Amino acid sequence: AQKVTQAQTEISVVEKEDVTLDCVYETRDTTYYLFWYKQPPSGELVFLIRRNSFDEQNEISGRYSWNFQKSTSSFNFTITASQVVDSAVYFCALSVFSTGNTGKLIFGQGTTLQVKP
Amino acid sequence: GAGVSQSPRYKVAKRGQDVALRCDPISGHVSLFWYQQALGQGPEFLTYFQNEAQLDKSGLPSDRFFAERPEGSVSTLKIQRTQQEDSAVYLCASSLGAQSTEQYFGPGTRLTVT
Numbered sequence: 238a239q240k241v242t243q244a245q246t247e248i249s250v251v252e253k254e255d256v257t258l259d260c261v262y263e264t265r266d267t268t269y270y271l272f273w274y275k276q277p278p279s280g281e282l283v284f285l286i287r288r289n290s291f292d293e294q295n296e297i298s299g300r301y302s303w304n305f306q307k308s309t310s311s312f313n314f315t316i317t318a319s320q321v322v323d324s325a326v327y328f329c330a331l332s333v334f335s336t337g338n339t340g341k342l343i344f345g346q347g348t349t350l351q352v353k354p
Numbered sequence: 355g356a357g358v359s360q361s362p363r364y365k366v367a368k369r370g371q372d373v374a375l376r377c378d379p380i381s382g383h384v385s386l387f388w389y390q391q392a393l394g395q396g397p398e399f400l401t402y403f404q405n406e407a408q409l410d411k412s413g414l415p416s417d418r419f420f421a422e423r424p425e426g427s428v429s430t431l432k433i434q435r436t437q438q439e440d441s442a443v444y445l446c447a448s449s450l451g452a453q454s455t456e457q458y459f460g461p462g463t464r465l466t467v468t
Contacts, residue, residue, distance in 0.1 A: 281460075287456060332455060339385075339410050339452075340402075340454070340455065342389070344397050347394075347395070
């Protein structure tokens with residue numbers, strides 16, 4: 238079975254602070270994909286990043302960076318110099334393509350990030 | 355439109371009523387997923403279609419939930435005899451191929467059962 242855990246329910250920071258959102262996953266499959274999605278108050282899920290299990294290189298995109306560590310089954314997300322527009326719920330998700338698994342996304346419970354001016 | 359669309363955006367139903375939620379995926383997308391998102395929770399998988407074939411319905415919570423995609427394009431999620439616990443946002447997502455990893459989500463339908 239697959240599982241995603243986001244232990245932080247809510248985080249509040251002041252604008253320009255750095256913030257890291259934690260994600261821990263469980264799967265027995267050797268091939269899998271990890272995702273981060275943003276859900277602003279409007280409700281639509283916005284895709285941020287996808288990583289496959291064979292690529293542990295960290296990635297940076299502007300103020301966003303992701304740290305994938307297979308040894309600890311973690312895929313953490315850092316926002317540098319946070320802005321008010323970063324306020325949203327962030328979801329980590331896992332998908333597997335194997336017998337009985339059709340690539341459906343397994344989501345964590347989400348972390349609500351509030352960035353105060 | 356270029357994205358996934360869902361209708362209605364909001365639906366209020368009295369307990370016991372039947373409802374039908376529509377999803378228009380991106381044109382040409384083979385895969386279609388339905389998810390249910392309860393308040394304060396992450397989305398949870400309901401069912402998956404590859405073209406018109408429903409290949410996975412393991413997430414449907416009861417036999418009151420039924421989904422179809424008869425022509426491999428538009429999909430409808432039907433809930434019979436709605437209950438209060440059915441209140442949630444229902445999200446539809448599509449992806450290009452059977453093994454495509456990127457899913458594009460619609461805006462969701464917020465269902466409130468009173």
